[in-house]
Amino acid sequence: xxxxxxxxxxAGLKNIxxxxxxxxxxxxxxxxxxxxxxxMDITAVVGIIGDIxxxxxxxxxKDTAKKIVSAMMEGTEVTEIDQLARSAISxxxxxxxxxxxxxxxxxxxxxxxxxxxxxxxxxxYLIISSVQTVxxxxxxxxxxxxxxxxxxx
Amino acid sequence: xxxxxxxxxxxxxxxxxxxxxxxxxxxxxxxYCEEDDVKSLGVSxxxxxxxxxxxxxxxxxxxSLAVQVAKNLTGIDYPSxxxxxxxxxxxxxNNTIAGDGITVLNNQHSLSLRLAPPIVFTGTDSLICxxxxxxxxxxxxxxxxxxxxxxxxxxxxx
Numbered sequence: 001x002x003x004x005x006x007x008x009x010x011a012g013l014k015n016i017x018x019x020x021x022x023x024x025x026x027x028x029x030x031x032x033x034x035x036x037x038x039x040m041d042i043t044a045v046v047g048i049i050g051d052i053x054x055x056x057x058x059x060x061x062k063d064t065a066k067k068i069v070s071a072m073m074e075g076t077e078v079t080e081i082d083q084l085a086r087s088a089i090s091x092x093x094x095x096x097x098x099x100x101x102x103x104x105x106x107x108x109x110x111x112x113x114x115x116x117x118x119x120x121x122x123x124x125y126l127i128i129s130s131v132q133t134v135x136x137x138x139x140x141x142x143x144x145x146x147x148x149x150x151x152x153x
Numbered sequence: 154x155x156x157x158x159x160x161x162x163x164x165x166x167x168x169x170x171x172x173x174x175x176x177x178x179x180x181x182x183x184x185y186c187e188e189d190d191v192k193s194l195g196v197s198x199x200x201x202x203x204x205x206x207x208x209x210x211x212x213x214x215x216x217s218l219a220v221q222v223a224k225n226l227t228g229i230d231y232p233s234x235x236x237x238x239x240x241x242x243x244x245x246x247n248n249t250i251a252g253d254g255i256t257v258l259n260n261q262h263s264l265s266l267r268l269a270p271p272i273v274f275t276g277t278d279s280l281i282c283x284x285x286x287x288x289x290x291x292x293x294x295x296x297x298x299x300x301x302x303x304x305x306x307x308x309x310x311x
Contacts, residue, residue, distance in 0.1 A: 047202075090283075117281060120282065121277060121280060125275050127273050127274070128272045
């Protein structure tokens with residue numbers, strides 16, 4: 001997958017998370033996803049339509065999610081992934097993807113995004129694209145977030 | 154939620170399960186408001202859409218039904234739903250149901266809805282959450298296991 005389709009999502013995540021904690025966010029491992037198993041607790045998926053089509057899945061563990069939601073709520077302690085926390089994670093995935101679509105727009109690629117869905121469970125085997133999926137580990141001050149970019153490109 | 158928003162998906166689901174997978178589905182009761190998050194029956198497929206309003210269609214199946222759908226589509230017996238071809242079959246099924254449903258909505262109500270590609274998964278004790286969206290569900294029985302159709306939109310009315 002051409003990096004021009006990957007970089008906006010990495011930048012979107014950095015831009016949005018930097019609003020909550022201006023720490024160092026690094027790009028870790030990047031690979032074509034061959035094994036569709038999800039090893040993390042929570043996955044937020046947003047659909048992409050327009051000049052390119054696909055889905056973006058943000059995967060994170062509960063501890064990372066609690067830290068991010070706490071930062072989103074100005075430091076309020078978050079002890080469980082309740083309805084409010086789920087709503088916050090959903091909104092986070094929406095904001096990241098919307099920010100990414102604004103970056104795409106600047107390079108002439110017009111996208112709309114669809115509503116996020118959250119998947120919480122174990123032993124998840126998830127397919128977000130029938131064409132190709134690239135998985136990128138983002139190492140953040142809150143913990144690791146795996147961005148799965150599944151696009152028909 | 155306005156029934157005009159979700160009823161096209163019922164007709165689509167019944168027709169397409171029959172035409173594509175040769176499976177009869179029978180409603181258990183009527184559509185009901187889903188207050189909480191949806192507990193997956195085992196295999197779940199989501200097609201999300203965007204237009205003048207936004208929403209998503211969730212097709213949720215027992216693993217036994219999912220493998221039967223795949224068998225009817227491909228002629229192959231699958232020992233488990235955790236198989237790319239089983240999930241691809243469910244994906245194709247839900248994509249067709251969603252496409253059929255939004256065509257009706259677009260033709261009748263000019264909603265300009267467009268679909269994102271499906272996502273499909275299997276897991277253990279999985280929960281599917283679509284926060285802040287009104288949603289309705291309808292449960293079905295089949296000869297091969299239960300099924301649920303769940304429709305969420307960000308608007309209650311057309």
